[in-house]
Amino acid sequence: MFNARHNNNENKVLTVKINRCPQNHPCPSVKVCPVNALSQKGFDAPVVDQQKCIKCGKCVRFCPMRALRME
Numbered sequence: 008m009f010n011a012r013h014n015n016n017e018n019k020v021l022t023v024k025i026n027r028c029p030q031n032h033p034c035p036s037v038k039v040c041p042v043n044a045l046s047q048k049g050f051d052a053p054v055v056d057q058q059k060c061i062k063c064g065k066c067v068r069f070c071p072m073r074a075l076r077m078e
């Protein structure tokens with residue numbers, strides 16, 4: 008059974024709320040991701056690599072604009 012990590016986000020997907028992101032700064036959440044699942048081109052809103060994301064929720068807690076949501 009695939010159950011490497013225990014958290015409440017198994018059935019959720021990390022979503023970037025582009026409208027909430029001011030897209031005018033280096034995304035602070037990119038640096039906190041333990042598996043490099045977030046990337047940013049210029050000051051664009053960050054992009055999630057869903058294959059890499061382990062749904063730990065760190066980036067969600069880090070974004071002051073609440074542009075990253077686990078839902």
Ligand code: SF4
Nearest residue numbers: 040060061063064066
């Ligand atoms: S939820 Fe965790 S693994 Fe997924 S992008 Fe955010 S920090 Fe990275």
